[in-house]
Amino acid sequence: MANIEKKSAKLNRRKFFKGSTLVMVGGALAYGIGSARILRSEDLLLRPPGALEENAFLASCIKCGQCLQVCPPQVVKLGKIDQGFGIGTPYIVPLEGACILCRGLPCVLACPTGALDHEISEGKEAAMGLAVISRPDTCLSIKGINGLVFQLENLAEVKDSIDLGKLSDLLTGLVEKLTPAEKEQWKLKFQLLELSPRVVSQILTKINPVSMKWIIEFMKGAQQTQHACRICLEECPINEESPISFKEKIDPDSGKKIVHPIVQKTCVGCGVCEMKCPTPEPSITIVPRLKWKEVSV
Ligand code: SF4
Ligand code: SF4
Ligand code: SF4
Structure with missing residues (x-):
């Protein structure tokens, strides 16, 4: 498990998207999550709130750009030809501008086909992906820095x-x-x-x-x-849903008390935490489409 933990800590974001189920489970355990989850990871773009499962989304989206037109912070981009798949379909790059889960989800309302699921109406239902503490070695909470x-x-x-x-x-x-x-x-x-x-x-x-x-x-x-960094939770647009908790642990190497951010299943993967994380490269990053699934190990 120690090797998996070290390997997981060094994964860059790209590799994280491609990470195997084994590495993702190892990562989940490394962050002190009570019960392990199987995490499904694919090399996918981060879609706007409510996007259907990827194949269904690609089949339904007519590339009209309506979601982009109505997005107040203008964070929705449209896939370009050199991106290989989903040309003209909408996606979001959190570091360039995350989805702020606007009240009423105007992008969903504007979608004429339901490629963004009309059944959802609130940010907490967005189901875009999941945040992961991908760089625990730089996280200021774990280092005890405000x-x-x-x-x-x-x-x-x-x-x-x-x-x-x-x-x-x-x-x-x-x-x-x-x-x-x-x-x-x-x-x-x-x-x-x-x-x-x-x-x-x-x-x-x-x-x-x-x-x-x-x-x-x-x-x-x-x-x-007077507390270590909690910016990811403080800036989260649905922080009342407690998508990140901070758990005190004893560091096995130093014996010191450390505070780990732990992503919870209420996280919808909007990317605001990735955008706001103050470390030079975000310590928390989004894996599109990733879902929690509780399993016993
Ligand atoms: S919820 Fe708001 S910020 Fe997010 S993609 Fe839709 S319109 Fe844009
Ligand atoms: S904002 Fe970044 S550095 Fe701060 S606790 Fe969250 S992941 Fe760690
Ligand atoms: S924890 Fe991050 S990705 Fe999850 S809902 Fe909050 S800001 Fe969005």
């Missing part, structure tokens, strides 16, 4: 050219989560009358290496960062 602090430190490392767009995104999500006492300190530091997403642009005008250092040190001690 995801926000990790991202701030990465931004600050690039001297003279802090990516203000990325910093703006991070601060916009952060400022409202600060406690009232923490907000007071930020107002004082950046000479603000209020602290809300509206004033992030004012903070950005005062960003330099010294103020970045202040933010990082502040956030290391802040209430919001």
